[in-house]
Amino acid sequence: MATSPKKSPYSHRHLLGIEGLSVQEISYLLEKSDEYVGQNRRADKKNDTLHGRTIINLFFEDSTRTRTSFELAGKRLSADVINMSVGSSSVNKGETLIDTASTLNAMHPDVLVVRAGLSGAVQLLAEKVNCAVINAGDGSHEHPTQALLDALTIQRRRGKLQGLKIAICGDILHSRVARSNIYLLVTMGAQVRLVAPMTLLPSGAENWGVEVFHDMKAGLKNCDIVMMLRLQNERMQGNYFPSIREYFHFFGLDYEKLSVAKPDALIMHPGPANRGVEIDSEVADDYSRSVIREQVEMGVAVRMACLDILSHNLQREMQEAAK
């Protein structure tokens, strides 16, 4: 399984975002991820690809599933994994972030997996360390492994990304998941539609190469994939919409709205879902349509691939520097 230290189609040291990645780079990441799905389904889920390597999960923001997923990914590759949760109160100071980075850097980790509440914080940290950095979500900016796991889920179900009609619905404005997914899916040739109230769309969204809708039924028409986003209540201060009742009435996914999508359209959600807010429980739990659990499974495989590739890129860099 070990990646050849010679040359990799993904040659960056970090994975900070999807923006700017090429079709080849994304395809390679997905291909590697797909290879790990089988390993995760075996009784013995472990190999020694990253034996002796150190991975630090540095989470400045609460997370259960992403942190667990990265932790499991590292352990299945036999790396030593440390979880660090830093109180969100200290995140706001740029100095603290850099101090933390240089402290950790001194411990010679191979990969830092970082989640931060502020957009751009992970990139800033990456500039201050010698190891590889994976962005596990920064503010409203990017969450690249989520986009990769979503793409892997779709690709395994549909055999392709190109040409699929994919609706991303809900709180686009505050969503890092949406941004990463838009970059990835547009790059890979999917037809991406955004469906949201005007207040939850960032300005200039139409310049992303997507179609914008304000009506669920118009936006979901003939879609292959319906991707719901979590309403980021914690990032909202007032008046983006009047009430949960009205939001669900117009933008919550239920069977009625879903009826205009393709009959076999898949439902996705990055989790954790606000039931009765952006998605009806019935729909979320309909396992003939909903691939929400599969997304979680693919998450571990994607993170294994990313840790694998970046660790070996780092090793190659160090070998080259030593020459």
Added chain:
Amino acid sequence: MSGIWTAAQPDQNLGQKAYINVRLLDPATELDVVCEAKGGILTDGESIVEFGAGIFKDGVPESAEIIDCGGHCLSPGLVDIRVQVREPGYEHKGTIESAGRSATAGGVTTMVCLPNTNPIIADMSQVEFVARRARKIGLAKIYPYAALTEDLAGEKLTEIGILAEAGAVAFTDGDKAIANAQVLRRALSYARTFDLLIVQHPEEPSLVSPGGMNSGETATRLGLPGIPREAEIIMVERDLRLVEMTGGKLHFGHISTGEAVNVISQAKARGLNITCDTAPPYFALNDQSVGDYRTFAKLSPPLRSEDDRLAIIEGLKDGTIDAIASDHAPQDADSKRLPFTQAESGGVGLETLLAVSLDLYHNKEMSLLEVLAKITYAPADLMKLPAGKIAKGSAADLMLFDPERGWQVKDTDLASKAKNTPFDLRPVQGVVLRTVIDGRTVYRLEED
């Protein structure tokens, strides 16, 4: 003058009616044609079947009841997009029935009422209450605005999507401005999701001295606090930027200053999605009407200077001002029988809407059709109401009137429960003879 009202009885069998011997006026199609016995309008049940000069050239259908209109003008019923009915909550000032009588006496067949009642129109049940009460009373048709923000406090949006589905035509905080720029920004943006209209009372509240009148000579002489023209202009200018930023749709109610007209005119030329109306007091009166503390002349926005009055007329003529609304604001006698500063603002206007607007025609500022356009299809189109036009198949909402006949406004003669008209004792021209709603004559002038 006194009239006879006959509330509509929905189950009554209307049959066909032939309105003959009329001057037929439809501003939407610029129709102005004199029809003698061989033409006019034929209605069947609640709708218009046919209209025109020659429709009865082979005789009026036998089954039709003939209404000889005596050569008077027959036009679409008036559409008034700014009315306070005061019910529920302030029935001592006015009721839906009182507003209905007043409206039909003024030729108004459709009105849109502000949400500043008690309770405020901010949920589905209130929207439905207004519609149901209006239907039951059987006089003018009423469509409600709903509140844009909870408690009209200008902070938290109401459920405007759900309210629109329930029948609210547009969203406003009534006679209160949305002062917080971020709130209006979000509101415009959110409303754009559903292509909904927001109606603003353009007045920067921090510049308004409570109880005041227009800043100027008269205010100075009377020692009253002033409300500067800039209160309106600043709010209009700010809001235009928010409309530009969000791509939303905004309508300004009762524009009263010349500079606001200029600013709106320029913004319209830039293609912004904005419209506005004014009310008769702002093109027929100026701040000298306050005279010696006449509280009937205390309005919001206040009556402005003569220059502003003339500029409002220009705005109506060049189309910057889209519509005229009565701004009907009934007040009980006790809230006007107070020192000027303490008195409530507002004036009743439904019964004088036609006659005072016709001043523009009699003074040769605008043609009869141009004046009628501002009080029929233009306001109806702004609110997307099916009203204000004579067309085959449309509701038979009609006004028969004599544009020339003179009368004097007298507060005690008004049909309205409240009598606070700023036009008291004014000689005017233009009398409503008959008001027809959905094919039924609900008001007829009783001739002496």
